[in-house]
Amino acid sequence: MNNALVPVNADESRSELIQLVSFNLDQEEYGVDVLKVREIIRMPTVTRVPNTPHYVDGVINLRGKVIPIISMRKKFGLMEADNDKQTRIMVMDVDGELMGFIVDAVSEVIRISGSEIQPSPAVVASAIDQECIAGVINQAERLLVLLDLEKMFSLDERKGFVSL
Amino acid sequence: MPPIDCEDQELLEGFLAETTELLEKLDDDLIALEKASDDTELMNRIFRSIHTIKGASSFLGFDLLVKVAHKTEDVLNRLRKGELVVNSEIMDVILEATDLVKLLVSDIKAGEIQERETEDTISKLLPFLSESATAAQAASASVAVAPEGDGVAQPISSEQASAAPAASSAPIQAVTSVPPQKTGGEVVPKKAAPPPKSTDGKGEDLSDNTTVRVDVKRLDDLMNQVGELVLERNRMIQINQNLQQGDVNKDDFNEEFSKLTKRMNFVTSELQMQVLKMRMLPVEKVFKKFPRIVRSMARDLGKEVNLQIFGEETELDRSVVDEIGDPLIHLIRNAMDHGLETPDERVAAGKSRVGTLILAAVHEGNQIIISIKDDGNGIDTDRVGRKAVEKGLLTEEQLAAMSQREMFDLIFLPGFSTKEKATDLSGRGVGMDVVKTNIKKLNGLIEIKSERGQGSEFILRLPLTLAIIQSLLVEVEGEVYSIPLSSVLETLRVDQRQFHLIGGQEVLKLRDMVLPLLRLQKIFNVQQRYDKDDFCYVVVVGAADKRMGLVVTRLVGQQEVAIKSLGSYLANIPGIAGSTILGDGQVALIVDPVGLIDSVEGNSGR
Numbered sequence: 001m002n003n004a005l006v007p008v009n010a011d012e013s014r015s016e017l018i019q020l021v022s023f024n025l026d027q028e029e030y031g032v033d034v035l036k037v038r039e040i041i042r043m044p045t046v047t048r049v050p051n052t053p054h055y056v057d058g059v060i061n062l063r064g065k066v067i068p069i070i071s072m073r074k075k076f077g078l079m080e081a082d083n084d085k086q087t088r089i090m091v092m093d094v095d096g097e098l099m100g101f102i103v104d105a106v107s108e109v110i111r112i113s114g115s116e117i118q119p120s121p122a123v124v125a126s127a128i129d130q131e132c133i134a135g136v137i138n139q140a141e142r143l144l145v146l147l148d149l150e151k152m153f154s155l156d157e158r159k160g161f162v163s164l
Numbered sequence: 165m166p167p168i169d170c171e172d173q174e175l176l177e178g179f180l181a182e183t184t185e186l187l188e189k190l191d192d193d194l195i196a197l198e199k200a201s202d203d204t205e206l207m208n209r210i211f212r213s214i215h216t217i218k219g220a221s222s223f224l225g226f227d228l229l230v231k232v233a234h235k236t237e238d239v240l241n242r243l244r245k246g247e248l249v250v251n252s253e254i255m256d257v258i259l260e261a262t263d264l265v266k267l268l269v270s271d272i273k274a275g276e277i278q279e280r281e282t283e284d285t286i287s288k289l290l291p292f293l294s295e296s297a298t299a300a301q302a303a304s305a306s307v308a309v310a311p312e313g314d315g316v317a318q319p320i321s322s323e324q325a326s327a328a329p330a331a332s333s334a335p336i337q338a339v340t341s342v343p344p345q346k347t348g349g350e351v352v353p354k355k356a357a358p359p360p361k362s363t364d365g366k367g368e369d370l371s372d373n374t375t376v377r378v379d380v381k382r383l384d385d386l387m388n389q390v391g392e393l394v395l396e397r398n399r400m401i402q403i404n405q406n407l408q409q410g411d412v413n414k415d416d417f418n419e420e421f422s423k424l425t426k427r428m429n430f431v432t433s434e435l436q437m438q439v440l441k442m443r444m445l446p447v448e449k450v451f452k453k454f455p456r457i458v459r460s461m462a463r464d465l466g467k468e469v470n471l472q473i474f475g476e477e478t479e480l481d482r483s484v485v486d487e488i489g490d491p492l493i494h495l496i497r498n499a500m501d502h503g504l505e506t507p508d509e510r511v512a513a514g515k516s517r518v519g520t521l522i523l524a525a526v527h528e529g530n531q532i533i534i535s536i537k538d539d540g541n542g543i544d545t546d547r548v549g550r551k552a553v554e555k556g557l558l559t560e561e562q563l564a565a566m567s568q569r570e571m572f573d574l575i576f577l578p579g580f581s582t583k584e585k586a587t588d589l590s591g592r593g594v595g596m597d598v599v600k601t602n603i604k605k606l607n608g609l610i611e612i613k614s615e616r617g618q619g620s621e622f623i624l625r626l627p628l629t630l631a632i633i634q635s636l637l638v639e640v641e642g643e644v645y646s647i648p649l650s651s652v653l654e655t656l657r658v659d660q661r662q663f664h665l666i667g668g669q670e671v672l673k674l675r676d677m678v679l680p681l682l683r684l685q686k687i688f689n690v691q692q693r694y695d696k697d698d699f700c701y702v703v704v705v706g707a708a709d710k711r712m713g714l715v716v717t718r719l720v721g722q723q724e725v726a727i728k729s730l731g732s733y734l735a736n737i738p739g740i741a742g743s744t745i746l747g748d749g750q751v752a753l754i755v756d757p758v759g760l761i762d763s764v765e766g767n768s769g770r
Contacts, residue, residue, distance in 0.1 A: 047751040050688035066728040
């Protein structure tokens with residue numbers, strides 16, 4: 001499963017078909033490798049966890065397993081928005097651990113070929129860490145930002161979410 | 165060299181398993197220490213490991229092992245006290261010594277003790293123990309170049325050759341280390357042989373902690389319970405079907421369903437007990453090595469002791485059993501060495517010649533209580549206090565302000581010892597530190613009762629298991645938290661106007677005790693939801709020997725909860741030990757009283 005990463009430097013896998021789950025966040029569309037997504041659920045009650053970074057909303061009970069919930073908006077420094085009917089939690093596999101990410105809406109699973117992935121433009125002022133952007137997909141009508149979840153958290157964060 | 169004359173094979177196996185585990189960790193720790201030499205926690209851990217190895221091998225009579233471990237410990241002790249500075253040379257020697265310990269242990273494991281060259285390694289350790297240790301460091305560094313001139317032993321290792329000249333700079337030890345050096349050319353090949361073997365020893369570790377042996381009867385019982393559970397499930401499906409088809413009236417359904425709920429409740433709790441029991445071991449497994457320890461210690465110390473053991477059939481979780489061995493050994497050693505007097509002293513004090521040491525285990529609710537009681541001298545608080553001041557562990561003013569109980573607690577400080585000189589048995593001030601660390605790790609409490617001239621009693625309160633705990637659910641401004649009941653001593657409803665403020669710390673006068681308070685709302689940053697109320701609840705928690713009051717809005721009740729991990733990302737949140745899922749499917753966080761108490765102490769210390 002770990003090998004099924006989205007090809008970042010897609011030299012040999014140019015023509016390979018990749019499936020992405022696309023979701024919305026503050027007007028923009030993002031995509032993650034479908035193999036990383038375990039399930040998509042509606043917002044349950046989230047238990048707040050004290051003394052964690054602001055983007056950790058808390059933990060939920062996912063059928064007997066307790067998993068952390070991350071607000072994508074807060075993590076990327078976007079405007080906060082109220083949860084509505086469209087709000088979803090994408091439960092994803094990050095470095096072997098399940099984690100839920102709150103997104104505005106999940107739209108569909110799309111197939112693209114590796115050759116469609118372009119390196120992300122060097123944006124000067126971006127709220128999102130350049131690190132975790134694996135590339136962009138520029139298809140006729142839409143622009144999709146491809147995320148690499150493994151790079152979502154810094155080394156320090158990976159050691160543990162503790163705010164001091 | 166005597167063959168292994170170990171009476172009890174199981175005893176030996178226990179020793180090997182424990183030592184192997186310690187040695188495994190020791191390697192990593194030592195390497196880590198070289199990189200972070202100012203990490204006192206790490207230093208203490210390394211020291212404790214070697215100390216434990218030494219203690220265990222000494223009562224089993226592995227003299228060679230004791231000798232090496234003892235000297236290594238001495239060097240580590242100097243490092244710990246800051247008399248020596250960690251550098252690569254010292255580490256080389258210490259690592260060599262640990263390799264030697266491994267080699268000796270693997271010999272024991274293989275079943276035959278071989279004659280090993282230990283003098284060489286020991287003589288390398290000795291220079292670091294002489295008064296002019298820093299000079300020795302310098303000397304060995306400068307001499308490291310010298311052997312090239314000799315033309316002997318060049319290819320083998322310069323550090324081995326350097327050790328002897330360094331030793332001769334410390335005159336006392338010159339005698340032991342010189343002979344091997346003189347015959348250097350022949351001895352060296354022999355010495356070169358052991359290291360590869362010791363690496364073999366590292367590979368074939370015997371650690372069988374991953375498998376469990378279960379009584380077949382218990383397995384059958386379990387199967388029966390599961391059978392019943394299946395029956396109840398079928399019943400549930402049936403009831404649901406009836407309901408869906410709509411051919412039931414409400415009363416019937418209510419009755420059926422409440423019956424089912426009761427039975428389900430019964431079956432699941434039985435099942436839980438069964439599974440829990442499978443993880444249980446009688447405490448006898450730990451206790452049975454004590455008679456021997458006590459006997460040999462009594463002989464060494466010239467004391468007469470009658471050891472009485474009660475409740476050895478008491479069962480507790482294997483994870484707990486694995487952890488309490490060490491602390492108990494140290495407590496017994498402490499009682500033997502410091503508690504009980506010599507026969508003559510006892511007679512003079514009007515007691516019987518033979519001292520009594522009672523080791524007892526008993527269940528109490530969801531806890532197991534282990535007590536180590538002696539009828540010796542009791543704790544001399546004056547002497548303890550004086551020693552603590554002498555060692556610079558606290559100031560005169562601090563001492564003067566201490567209660568009796570706080571004085572008792574002094575003995576748990578790392579580095580504390582009333583002994584003038586460290587012996588094979590005790591005196592380094594590690595033992596009680598081991599006790600405290602291990603008991604804390606298990607979420608347990610230590611209580612000391614002691615009366616001058618009458619004896620002392622150490623009472624350990626340990627949870628039965630670490631997977632399912634009894635907990636007290638509390639509400640903090642609308643949020644529910646769970647506090648392990650094993651740490652809860654009592655709960656009180658108090659008027660907040662009774663709180664006092666001492667140096668910015670809220671405290672409550674509780675009988676003869678001043679209880680520091682911690683508002684969960686504050687440390688967990690809970691938003692205020694209710695209007696300010698004068699009355700609140702205080703949950704008095706204790707960890708090891710400390711007490712603290714947690715201020716909460718409301719008590720919800722007591723519940724048995726299964727501990728769920730928060731995953732690696734959220735593992736290190738201060739004050740939070742884990743989480744659990746409540747009856748309504750909500751997640752509630754489990755408070756870590758031990759961590760909270762530590763954090764409060766840390767803050768007040770700064």
